[in-house]
Amino acid sequence: MTSALSILSLAIIAGLSQSAYAADAMAQAGGKMEFKEMWAPNVVVDRELITGQNPFSDELLAEKLLQQLNSQPN
DSSP states (O other), X not given: OOOHHHHHHHHHHTXXXXXXXXXXXXXXXXXXXXXXXXXXXXXXXXXXXXXXXXXXXXXXXXXXXXXXXXXXXX
């Protein structure tokens, strides 16, 4: 399945103007967007997908990733 975000990314790479924001494209594709205070760490874990809102989320994202990796059977 091709996501709306992938289509938007390909359009930008191809040099087309951005006619939508990534959050809008994700919402239209059925994604649930979660936002926190600007410049505050925000990480969301949805099964195997771990996402961070901004660069200030890097440490928290790394912690969540390590937790996921350590919880997997060998």
